[in-house]
Amino acid sequence: xxxxxxxxxxxxxxxxxxxxxxxxxxxxxxxxxxxxxxxxxxxxxxxxxxxxxxxxxxxxxxxxxxxxxxxxxxxxxxxxxxxxxxxxxxxxxxxxxxxxxxxxxxxxxxxxxxxxxxxxxxxxxxxxxxxxxxxxxxxxxxxxxxxxxxxxxxxxxxxxxxxxxxxxxxxxxxxxxxxxxxxxxxxxxxxxxxxxxxxxxxxxxxxxxxxxxxxxxxxxxxxxxxxxxxxxxxxxxxxxxxxxxxxxxxxxxxxxxxxxxxxxxxxxxxxxxxxxxxxxxxxxxxxxxxxxxxxxxxxxxxxxxxxxxxxxxxxxxxxxxxxxxxxxxxxxxxxxxxxxxxxxxxxxxxxxxxxxxxxxxxxxxxxxxxxxxxxxxxxxxxxxxxxxxxxxxxxxxxxxxxxxxxxxxxxxxxxxxxx
Amino acid sequence: xxxxxxxxxxxxxxxxxxxxxxxxxxxxxxxxxxxxxxxxxxxxxxxxxxxxxxxxxxxxxxxxxxxxxxxxxxxxxxxxxxxxxxxxxxxxxxxxxxxxxxxxxxxxxxxxxxxxxxxxxxxxxxxxxxxxxxxxxxxxxxxxxxxxxxxxxxxxxxxxxxxxxxxxxxxxxxxxxxxxxxxxxxxxxxxxxxxxxxxxxxxxxxxxxxxxxxxxxxxxxxxxxxxxxxxxxxxxxxxxxxxxxxxxxxxxxxxxxxxxxxxxxxxxxxxxxxxxxxxxxxxxxxxxxxxxxxxxxxxxxxxxxxxxxxxxxxxxxxxxxxxxxxxxxxxxxxxxxxxxxxxxxxxxxxxxxxxxxxxxxxxxxxxxxxxxxxxxxxxxxxxxxxxxxxxxxxxxxxxxxxxxxxxxxxxxxxxxxxx
Numbered sequence: 001x002x003x004x005x006x007x008x009x010x011x012x013x014x015x016x017x018x019x020x021x022x023x024x025x026x027x028x029x030x031x032x033x034x035x036x037x038x039x040x041x042x043x044x045x046x047x048x049x050x051x052x053x054x055x056x057x058x059x060x061x062x063x064x065x066x067x068x069x070x071x072x073x074x075x076x077x078x079x080x081x082x083x084x085x086x087x088x089x090x091x092x093x094x095x096x097x098x099x100x101x102x103x104x105x106x107x108x109x110x111x112x113x114x115x116x117x118x119x120x121x122x123x124x125x126x127x128x129x130x131x132x133x134x135x136x137x138x139x140x141x142x143x144x145x146x147x148x149x150x151x152x153x154x155x156x157x158x159x160x161x162x163x164x165x166x167x168x169x170x171x172x173x174x175x176x177x178x179x180x181x182x183x184x185x186x187x188x189x190x191x192x193x194x195x196x197x198x199x200x201x202x203x204x205x206x207x208x209x210x211x212x213x214x215x216x217x218x219x220x221x222x223x224x225x226x227x228x229x230x231x232x233x234x235x236x237x238x239x240x241x242x243x244x245x246x247x248x249x250x251x252x253x254x255x256x257x258x259x260x261x262x263x264x265x266x267x268x269x270x271x272x273x274x275x276x277x278x279x280x281x282x283x284x285x286x287x288x289x290x291x292x293x294x295x296x297x298x299x300x301x302x303x304x305x306x307x308x309x310x311x312x313x314x315x316x317x318x319x320x321x322x323x324x325x326x327x328x329x330x331x332x333x334x335x336x337x338x339x340x341x342x343x344x345x346x347x348x349x350x351x352x353x354x355x356x357x358x359x360x361x362x363x364x365x366x367x368x369x370x371x372x373x374x375x376x377x378x379x380x381x382x383x384x385x386x387x388x389x390x391x392x393x394x395x396x397x398x399x400x401x402x403x404x405x406x407x408x409x410x411x412x413x414x415x416x417x418x419x
Numbered sequence: 420x421x422x423x424x425x426x427x428x429x430x431x432x433x434x435x436x437x438x439x440x441x442x443x444x445x446x447x448x449x450x451x452x453x454x455x456x457x458x459x460x461x462x463x464x465x466x467x468x469x470x471x472x473x474x475x476x477x478x479x480x481x482x483x484x485x486x487x488x489x490x491x492x493x494x495x496x497x498x499x500x501x502x503x504x505x506x507x508x509x510x511x512x513x514x515x516x517x518x519x520x521x522x523x524x525x526x527x528x529x530x531x532x533x534x535x536x537x538x539x540x541x542x543x544x545x546x547x548x549x550x551x552x553x554x555x556x557x558x559x560x561x562x563x564x565x566x567x568x569x570x571x572x573x574x575x576x577x578x579x580x581x582x583x584x585x586x587x588x589x590x591x592x593x594x595x596x597x598x599x600x601x602x603x604x605x606x607x608x609x610x611x612x613x614x615x616x617x618x619x620x621x622x623x624x625x626x627x628x629x630x631x632x633x634x635x636x637x638x639x640x641x642x643x644x645x646x647x648x649x650x651x652x653x654x655x656x657x658x659x660x661x662x663x664x665x666x667x668x669x670x671x672x673x674x675x676x677x678x679x680x681x682x683x684x685x686x687x688x689x690x691x692x693x694x695x696x697x698x699x700x701x702x703x704x705x706x707x708x709x710x711x712x713x714x715x716x717x718x719x720x721x722x723x724x725x726x727x728x729x730x731x732x733x734x735x736x737x738x739x740x741x742x743x744x745x746x747x748x749x750x751x752x753x754x755x756x757x758x759x760x761x762x763x764x765x766x767x768x769x770x771x772x773x774x775x776x777x778x779x780x781x782x783x784x785x786x787x788x789x790x791x792x793x794x795x796x797x798x799x800x801x802x803x804x805x806x807x808x809x810x811x812x813x814x815x816x817x818x819x820x821x822x823x824x825x826x827x828x829x830x831x832x833x834x835x836x837x838x
Contacts (some may be wrong), residue, residue, distance in 0.1 A: 021516065057755065058751060058755050059759060060760060087747075090783070094784065106446075125745075127748075199428075314733065314825075322833070329544070331479055332509070335656055336476065336478070337478075341478040343511075361509065365509065365510055365511025365514070381481075408827035411827045414825075416737065417739065
């Protein structure tokens with residue numbers, strides 16, 4: 001760990017996981033994927049640092065989730081090793097032994113404790129990991145760890161499964177006068193649903209944050225981003241958001257709630273929302289993104305329940321795909337969310353992402369639209385992104401969810417995945 | 420109401436809603452559908468009789484559901500009028516006035532109380548009903564009411580929306596030595612999900628049953644049939660199962676729980692399950708049916724929760740479409756149902772509907788399959804129906820759910836419905 005990692009972000013490079021000071025990364029092809037595409041990524045901090053995670057709520061967690069949870073009890077970690085192409089899920093005791101072995105391999109290669117490595121796997125479920133390939137892959141990765149554009153791109157590519165594009169984000173901001181960086185990569189595409197749905201996101205920051213506050217910040221950010229998007233409502237057994245905070249920025253350590261904590265949470269939420277947006281936009285077969293702005297709910301919990309049903313309704317998703325302003329599907333999806341509704345107080349507006357919309361439903365019935373409004377409505381539906389604002393007229397709570405359309409391509413991709 | 424209705428079922432006719440004694444029916448085209456297909460059906464009992472319903476749990480019920488609930492408080496009804504092509508849902512006060520007018524029209528045409536008519540509508544949401552078409556349609560129907568094969572078929576056709584085939588069922592059985600008949604028609608296709616999802620079923624019987632026991636029997640039957648199927652998890656605002664019991668069979672009136680009640684519930688459940696099966700089989704774009712036999716659950720409620728998630732998972736549905744034995748999607752869908760699971764006690768078997776299956780998962784990990792077993796597994800997945808038996812190993816409760824695959828055709832049908 002003697003190599004100094006760079007903190008410089010070139011003007012042409014938008015920044016990646018090694019932009020925050022104190023991190024290096026690498027990606028390689030170790031042969032797990034039959035396609036020969038990159039399938040193993042490593043992110044390493046110069047020294048053990050604060051770490052936190054939000055893991056899947058699935059009751060059948062994958063082996064790396066089980067092992068990662070155990071390793072994170074200390075709040076400290078130094079490396080993340082992630083393979084794509086095989087999820088190491090529903091693989092029983094052998095799977096757990098393999099996840100532990102992934103950590104041992106990294107520990108040996110970079111000289112850290114095995115308990116300071118967080119394993120992660122994504123891909124096909126129910127097949128044993130090809131450990132000999134991972135073993136040689138880790139050796140390659142350890143020899144190519146670096147900071148900079150290439151390392152960032154290699155790591156982002158190596159965690160992809162059916163993703164069409166790598167997903168990276170980066171921000172610089174000030175904490176108590178010090179410049180702090182926060183960056184992340186993510187993969188998504190299928191099995192994407194709330195509560196750490198089928199997605200991985202790995203975040204790095206050089207902010208100095210205590211493990212307890214880092215955990216709290218990540219939970220707050222995840223609730224308002226990764227937990228409010230859905231491609232196909234299938235919460236995966238693997239999904240994980242991991243963050244490492246090197247502390248290299250030299251800001252006064254965040255140890256308690258307060259102004260600095262709030263500023264950190266704000267940027268962490270923005271970064272998480274941006275990655276969530278990129279995941280939804282690149283959802284399997286997706287051609288359009290839609291947002292559900294659920295306003296006027298009694299509580300945030302009720303707002304989430306209603307928005308989630310609208311986001312996941314195959315009928316709504318198909319209507320978005322067809323640019324069909326069939327708004328009855330939205331109001332009726334709201335109706336089966338298990339939340340008491342009063343149709344006479346509700347309204348629905350359909351809008352483009354950047355402009356005023358058309359109110360199509362108010363007080364329990366359709367509004368009368370002029371030809372102009374109808375044209376505007378049709379145009380909104382045909383955009384690459386459309387916003388549905390559903391007002392329940394019951395209170396002041398509001399949430400925003402992200403979803404994507406349901407296309408024939410989604411069916412094609414998923415009808416023939418293992419065979 | 421002086422015309423005598425027939426109780427004879429010809430040997431070539433499998434039986435329909437007018438097979439039970441005391442009923443007549445008719446179907447016609449009144450012009451609601453642009454396609455010119457039949458869109459108005461009427462079922463009439465010779466006199467007011469015991470009636471019961473199970474209506475949608477959607478919080479945005481359609482106008483006919485609101486009016487029907489009110490009319491059924493008496494436990495007595497004489498007619499069901501159903502139009503297809505327009506759901507009269509999300510139509511506010513005008514919608515409710517129109518649903519009431521539907522009842523008035525029938526009452527005037529056949530000479531009964533408006534409160535003894537149950538209205539029903541299915542089709543597009545959020546558009547006012549074309550009442551002048553319905554008015555002239557009711558006159559036509561009243562003039563053609565009859566018993567027999569043609570009337571049964573006309574009524575079954577007139578309630579269809581995107582259904583490809585009419586759905587009818589009929590049983591004869593004995594109650595205290597008397598021959599009793601029970602029949603029904605149903606429509607489904609899209610917006611089909613548990614809790615009176617987007618479906619209509621109208622049942623007739625000549626059994627003599629008190630309104631209270633008829634209601635209880637229908638609830639018991641619905642729980643084990645219509646509430647355990649899903650095409651697309653979208654519980655519609657319109658869905659209704661209605662039953663009229665003429666009492667013309669002359670059996671000792673069923674007024675309390677006991678042998679006769681149990682026998683009646685048994686056949687009613689069979690009939691309901693058969694209609695549910697037909698709805699799923701004809702689900703929009705469906706090419707395959709799959710059953711989830713969820714066994715070994717702690718409680719029936721937990722079994723339902725888990726089975727429902729598996730039935731609704733787009734990833735499971737796409738795998739069924741592609742005949743892909745990607746069983747990890749089944750176990751992980753179970754994992755996000757909000758039920759505590761112990762993977763080490765679980766197993767999953769995939770089977771054809773009529774034979775032994777292959778256990779693909781046991782004790783938290785994949786089983787090792789021989790080439791023969793792999794071939795058998797692939798053959799099971801390729802059949803028109805496949806059965807997934809998921810054993811949670813936690814208790815003795817079990818349920819069976821019905822679902823269908825997710826095809827490109829489903830997307831085509833639903834991407835362009837209103838426009």
